[in-house]
Amino acid sequence: MMIFKRWFAPKWQHKDAAVRQQAIAGLNVDAQNKEILHELAFNDGHEAVRRAALEKLNEFSLWWQASKQDNAERLKQYAESQLVQMVLDNRISAPLKRQFIEECHRSSILEKLALTEVDADIRFSLLMRLKKTELVLANLQQELLNLEQKRQLLTLITDQKQLEKLSKQLAEPLASELKLQLQELQQAKDKPVQVRKAINLLLAKLNAVRERGDLTQMQQKWQQYQQEWDSAQSDLALLEDAAELTQKFSKIKSLTEAAWAPLLKEQQQQLAQQQKLAALKQQQQQLETQLQVLQHELAQLMSEGRLDETDPLAAKATNLLQQITQSELATPVKTGLQKAVTAFERQLQQLPAQAEQLFKLTRLLADWSSAVIPTDATQFQQIDAKYQQWQQEWNKGRKTLGAMLPDSLAQAQQQLNVQWQAVMTGFAGQADKNLKSVRSKLAEFRRLYEAGRYKVLFGLFKGIQQSFAELTEAQQQQLTKDYQAAEQQLQQLNELQNYIATPRKQELVAQMQALAEATDVEAPQRAEQVKLARATWQTLGRADEALDADLNQAFNLACEQAFAPCRDYFAAQDEQRKQNAVIKQQILADLTALLDQPLDKAFDSQLTRLQKSWRESGPTESALYKELAAQFKALVDQLKARVRAQHEHNLAEKQQLVEKAQLLLTLSVDEAVAGAKKLQQDWKQIGFAGKTDQQLWSQFRLICDQVFANKTAAKQQQDQQWSEQQQQAETQFNEVAAQCAQATTAAELYTAQGALKALDVPIKSALSQQKQQLLAEVQQKLDTLEQSAFNAGYQQLFDALAQTDVTAEAIPARFREDFAKGNESQLTRAQLTTAIELISGKDCVAVDKAQVQLQLLSDKHNSGNSLTVDALLKRWLSFGAVKKEEQGLVQRLKAVFA
Numbered sequence: 001m002m003i004f005k006r007w008f009a010p011k012w013q014h015k016d017a018a019v020r021q022q023a024i025a026g027l028n029v030d031a032q033n034k035e036i037l038h039e040l041a042f043n044d045g046h047e048a049v050r051r052a053a054l055e056k057l058n059e060f061s062l063w064w065q066a067s068k069q070d071n072a073e074r075l076k077q078y079a080e081s082q083l084v085q086m087v088l089d090n091r092i093s094a095p096l097k098r099q100f101i102e103e104c105h106r107s108s109i110l111e112k113l114a115l116t117e118v119d120a121d122i123r124f125s126l127l128m129r130l131k132k133t134e135l136v137l138a139n140l141q142q143e144l145l146n147l148e149q150k151r152q153l154l155t156l157i158t159d160q161k162q163l164e165k166l167s168k169q170l171a172e173p174l175a176s177e178l179k180l181q182l183q184e185l186q187q188a189k190d191k192p193v194q195v196r197k198a199i200n201l202l203l204a205k206l207n208a209v210r211e212r213g214d215l216t217q218m219q220q221k222w223q224q225y226q227q228e229w230d231s232a233q234s235d236l237a238l239l240e241d242a243a244e245l246t247q248k249f250s251k252i253k254s255l256t257e258a259a260w261a262p263l264l265k266e267q268q269q270q271l272a273q274q275q276k277l278a279a280l281k282q283q284q285q286q287l288e289t290q291l292q293v294l295q296h297e298l299a300q301l302m303s304e305g306r307l308d309e310t311d312p313l314a315a316k317a318t319n320l321l322q323q324i325t326q327s328e329l330a331t332p333v334k335t336g337l338q339k340a341v342t343a344f345e346r347q348l349q350q351l352p353a354q355a356e357q358l359f360k361l362t363r364l365l366a367d368w369s370s371a372v373i374p375t376d377a378t379q380f381q382q383i384d385a386k387y388q389q390w391q392q393e394w395n396k397g398r399k400t401l402g403a404m405l406p407d408s409l410a411q412a413q414q415q416l417n418v419q420w421q422a423v424m425t426g427f428a429g430q431a432d433k434n435l436k437s438v439r440s441k442l443a444e445f446r447r448l449y450e451a452g453r454y455k456v457l458f459g460l461f462k463g464i465q466q467s468f469a470e471l472t473e474a475q476q477q478q479l480t481k482d483y484q485a486a487e488q489q490l491q492q493l494n495e496l497q498n499y500i501a502t503p504r505k506q507e508l509v510a511q512m513q514a515l516a517e518a519t520d521v522e523a524p525q526r527a528e529q530v531k532l533a534r535a536t537w538q539t540l541g542r543a544d545e546a547l548d549a550d551l552n553q554a555f556n557l558a559c560e561q562a563f564a565p566c567r568d569y570f571a572a573q574d575e576q577r578k579q580n581a582v583i584k585q586q587i588l589a590d591l592t593a594l595l596d597q598p599l600d601k602a603f604d605s606q607l608t609r610l611q612k613s614w615r616e617s618g619p620t621e622s623a624l625y626k627e628l629a630a631q632f633k634a635l636v637d638q639l640k641a642r643v644r645a646q647h648e649h650n651l652a653e654k655q656q657l658v659e660k661a662q663l664l665l666t667l668s669v670d671e672a673v674a675g676a677k678k679l680q681q682d683w684k685q686i687g688f689a690g691k692t693d694q695q696l697w698s699q700f701r702l703i704c705d706q707v708f709a710n711k712t713a714a715k716q717q718q719d720q721q722w723s724e725q726q727q728q729a730e731t732q733f734n735e736v737a738a739q740c741a742q743a744t745t746a747a748e749l750y751t752a753q754g755a756l757k758a759l760d761v762p763i764k765s766a767l768s769q770q771k772q773q774l775l776a777e778v779q780q781k782l783d784t785l786e787q788s789a790f791n792a793g794y795q796q797l798f799d800a801l802a803q804t805d806v807t808a809e810a811i812p813a814r815f816r817e818d819f820a821k822g823n824e825s826q827l828t829r830a831q832l833t834t835a836i837e838l839i840s841g842k843d844c845v846a847v848d849k850a851q852v853q854l855q856l857l858s859d860k861h862n863s864g865n866s867l868t869v870d871a872l873l874k875r876w877l878s879f880g881a882v883k884k885e886e887q888g889l890v891q892r893l894k895a896v897f898a
Contacts, residue, residue: 017046017048027056047074047817060091063079064079072817073813074814080109084112087109090118101122111135112754113126114126114130115138115754115758116757120146124145133162138758138760141170142760150170150174151177160185164182167179191235192238195232198232199235202229203252205225209221209225209256215260215263280328283327284329284337291337291344294313294316295344297313299407317341318345321338325338361393361409369416373423398410431475434470435479438479441467445489502547509551509558512530512562513562516561523566523568523569526566527566530563533555577619578621580620581624581628584620584632588631588632591607591639594607594639595639595642607639611636647688647689647690647693650687650688651692651693655696657682657686658699658700660679661675661679665703665710669711672711673707673708725762729759729760732759733759733767733770736756737770740753740777743778745785749782753779756771756778757775793812794897797812798890800812801890803881804882815877819877819880820879821877823878824878826855829876830846830848834852836876838852838853839856873893
């Protein structure tokens with residue numbers, strides 16, 4: 001019964017671990033088999049079976065559980081490597097990945113994740129957890145993390161040199177922020193030195209305050225420095241000797257207070273003296289006020305004519321004088337007040353004389369107010385002397401009365417004076433102006449006479465006669481001598497003119513008669529000579545009375561005869577002027593038609609052509625020309641107004657383009673360049689903008705040039721940055737390549753491989769291809785090392801088995817689990833050796849070769865799976881130590897696994 005039970009039991013329950021492994025390979029990962037695989041993965045006694053079950057399930061949670069709970073250290077490490085690979089390959093969900101990372105405490109795994117993780121938040125949490133500078137630096141150069149995360153990473157870097165290097169490598173705004181942070185760090189570094197200097201300077205100032213002269217100034221300065229000291233308390237804490245400096249301040253304060261003690265006492269005494277002086281000043285003002293009141297009361301009595309009521313004033317004055325005498329006022333002040341009161345008493349005694357003077361002033365104002373204000377120069381001349389007398393008498397009486405002059409009387413005089421003064425000043429000014437004018441004309445007469453310009457003297461003297469007659473008698477008396485001299489000189493010129501004009505006029509008559517008879521003189525020259533002769537005739541004045549009329553008649557006749565040939569010429573000129581008028585009218589018609597034409601280049605050229613034609617159209621009749629010229633000007637102004645309006649419109653549009661161009665400087669370089677090109681096209685579509693067109697173009701072009709210059713600079717900077725990055729990448733690549741070349745162990749190769757993968761190189765570049773090639777070479781080295789290490793394990797095993805007393809501890813760890821289990825029952829050790837040779841394809845000369853082959857075929861038929869060399873080796877090891885007579889078997893295996 002037991003035989004059948006073993007015969008029909010499932011292979012995954014077979015006592016042979018190799019069979020169980022083969023059974024696992026044949027199971028599907030479905031709901032029914034999953035429980036079986038789970039049972040094998042965690043409860044099977046053989047490490048290889050557990051590993052095979054885990055590999056078949058290949059679930060992250062199971063690998064994780066095995067890495068923490070499995071008894072075999074080797075399987076735990078293998079499970080952990082599978083976990084890491086699944087995490088690196090991103091084959092698990094994000095929550096599960098986060099949980100694994102939180103519970104993982106192996107920095108090597110976390111570092112690999114920090115270099116390969118594609119989720120920004122997870123990578124950031126890893127970096128913040130590891131806090132490794134090289135990882136932070138590598139991630140700062142990449143674009144996976146956002147700006148805020150990079151800012152937090154930067155807080156982990158404290159090395160100032162590293163920060164300075166990053167400020168040149170990172171993009172904006174991190175570069176600017178780093179530069180600002182470096183400045184702040186430098187300031188914080190320099191601050192204690194600055195604070196010490198400031199504190200020492202402040203203590204020196206505080207110590208020097210008491211050496212100033214004025215106590216008030218010293219107190220103000222001390223208060224100012226005290227406030228500065230209080231403000232510096234927070235900075236003072238930065239210094240190690242803050243307590244010592246505070247003690248020094250307290251000492252300075254004590255010394256200052258001691259030095260000020262006598263000064264404060266003196267200040268109090270001075271204050272008391274000032275208060276006393278203020279009281280005396282107030283007493284002086286009160287006494288002066290009482291005196292002013294007495295003077296006002298006296299003036300009031302005088303204005304009201306109550307001179308018999310002045311006795312109370314005298315008593316008050318006596319009392320006031322007594323108060324002044326008894327006061328403690330200074331002697332000069334007291335003397336001044338006593339003199340003022342004495343003068344007031346003397347004034348009381350002189351009241352009758354002052355009353356008479358007041359009556360005179362009242363009468364003067366009555367006469368003045370009854371007079372009529374002058375309205376012309378004649379009335380002004382009549383009243384001026386009286387007005388001056390009133391002014392003199394009033395000033396004299398006012399001086400006599402002084403403060404006793406009633407305000408009402410003074411106001412009445414002021415009103416009269418205002419009414420009269422403006423008029424009298426105006427007339428007086430005009431009279432002075434007339435006097436100056438006549439004097440100037442007489443001087444001009446003398447100058448012209450001395451210069452020989454006699455002709456203009458006749459007209460000039462007529463004006464002098466008229467202006468001289470308008471002067472007052474006093475003014476005429478001032479100019480009588482000059483006026484009479486000019487009059488005599490003019491009389492002499494009249495006599496001389498008759499003597500000169502007669503022969504000159506006779507000569508002009510003869511010239512015109514000769515011109516009338518001449519036939520070789522052109523009409524324009526003939527007309528000009530006649531015109532000149534007539535003008536000269538007018539300048540000669542009168543000839544001898546007996547000949548003057550005949551000469552005038554003969555001259556006119558000769559001029560007419562001389563001018564007769566010019567009439568046909570001027571008739572032709574008139575006809576030409578008419579033709580010119582027709583041309584001008586046609587130009588006006590063309591200008592009118594131009595009003596409806598669009599404003600374009602043809603419009604400008606046509607307007608210019610018509611203006612030129614107008615200028616070249618020749619003269620026309622004067623009155624008609626004025627009419628046509630007015631029409632021409634109106635049309636041209638209207639057309640130019642259209643042009644100006646268009647220019648203004650174009651100006652506004654171009655100004656807007658300039659403003660838009662100015663805004664381009666605030667945009668990114670590419671946006672600014674695209675905008676500048678569009679604005680340039682828009683500029684070409686806008687017409688001329690008037691006088692400022694060139695200036696606007698210069699501004700616009702300057703801005704566009706700046707935009708394109710910025711583009712060039714940005715391109716150069718980008719090329720420079722790319723070159724620097726390329727150079728830096730090449731340097732880093734060379735360093736990593738050297739590291740890869742020098743790596744000989746698996747650990748060194750893994751480290752170099754991680755550094756190479758983390759290396760950021762330009763995509764699609766030769767360096768990128770070199771990186772991939774180097775990665776392949778490193779991986780090949782790792783594979784070679786792993787294979788060598790794996791094969792070396794076989795050689796170590798066989799070397800250990802050469803000892804007949806070998807134990808499990810002496811053989812490699814991966815073979816210990818199967819060593820000396822004693823569970824092999826199908827084949828002997830020799831048969832297993834033959835089976836291994838057969839499966840591995842090695843030459844086999846064993847006598848039981850055929851029997852073993854048959855057994856192998858039977859096992860394959862029963863299990864459905866082919867046996868492997870490793871599985872057979874494990875069964876071979878289950879026999880334990882190799883006996884001396886079995887050492888030949890070891891040599892045969894050693895040859896198989898060599």
